[in-house]
Amino acid sequence: MKPAPFEYEAPSSVEEALRLLADPAIETSLLAGGQSLVPALNMRLARPERLVDLGRIEGLDAIRDENGALCIGAMATKRSIERSALVAQKQPLLHEATGHIAHPQIRNRGTLGGSMAHADPAAEYPAVAVALDAEFRVIGPSGERRIAAADFFVTYLTTALAEDEILLEVTFPERPAGEGVGFAEICRRHGDFAMAGAAATARLEAGRYQDARIVLFGVDATPVRALSQEERLRGEVPSEALHAEVAAAIGAGLEEPPGDQHASPEFRRQLARTVSKRALEAAVARAAKA
Ligand SMILES: Cc1cc2nc3c(=O)[nH]c(=O)nc-3n(C[C@H](O)[C@H](O)[C@H](O)COP(=O)(O)OP(=O)(O)OC[C@H]3O[C@@H](n4cnc5c(N)ncnc54)[C@H](O)[C@@H]3O)c2cc1C
Known part of the structure; x- marks a missing residue:
């Protein structure tokens, strides 16, 4: 058509x-x-x-370091993020997640801001933004405002952006020393939207969890933060058994995973367990080496 x-x-x-x-x-x-x-x-x-193309506005695609924070313009393409040494160094979780988005042709054109504003529940970037406490700088007729990632994704394909606002930039705060990150998703074919995915961060002190964060996508209308399981990990010694228990509780605790031709709600619960465990284990393995 x-x-x-x-x-x-x-x-x-x-x-x-x-x-x-x-x-x-x-x-x-x-x-x-x-x-x-x-x-x-x-x-x-x-x-x-009418379409208003943002592609000719200079500077909206900048990727820069601002006092340790990583600021990425809304029009930065996924390809430029994937290829940026600054992103890889400062925000390895964002870097790793980018490689999972669609195909190179789509990453060549698709932008960070487009993915955030579109707010597809199965998209990688919204979950990464929540996991990393990103902040959204937006502008409207009455000026600029900043929105925390936790408040930006409202429901299916809906954000806190007003109809007359433009997303300008997303800021990812500097990560604490010693943090490890992990990312996992499961799709039917490489490049498809994920049926379920998870982004995780972990920090250890004397071999115990100091803090952890686990955010899932593809399993509800917005990214889902596993708050109670994050809390449960604090002070614990990482182990296979602990991670299996936490992942099982995350799957069981999902409110209403969507069902479609690719995955039933029950299958998505299973996938949520699998990706949570994989992402957490990857984060811990990296934290232990940090
Ligand atoms: C075959 C295929 C597979 C895909 N697989 C994945 C995947 O696995 N994971 C994934 O995350 N995405 C996937 N996508 C989507 C892709 O990542 C898109 O690039 C992304 O969703 C939208 O970004 P865009 O720059 O193309 O935005 P556009 O399509 O141009 O815009 C999307 C929406 O955002 C609004 N918007 C855009 N920029 C702004 C702004 N600065 N301020 C306010 N509103 C704005 C637009 O008005 C529009 O409503 C896939 C797409 C295709 C075609």
């Missing part, structure tokens, strides 16, 4: 993009890499009257 007709604008500044977005006379959508929006237009699931 072909999209319904639409107007196209490619402003060269954020101010101009905001002005176009705020026009109440014409229904407008922002266009980033187009890897989610264009299929939706082609299937006529989305029918905006």
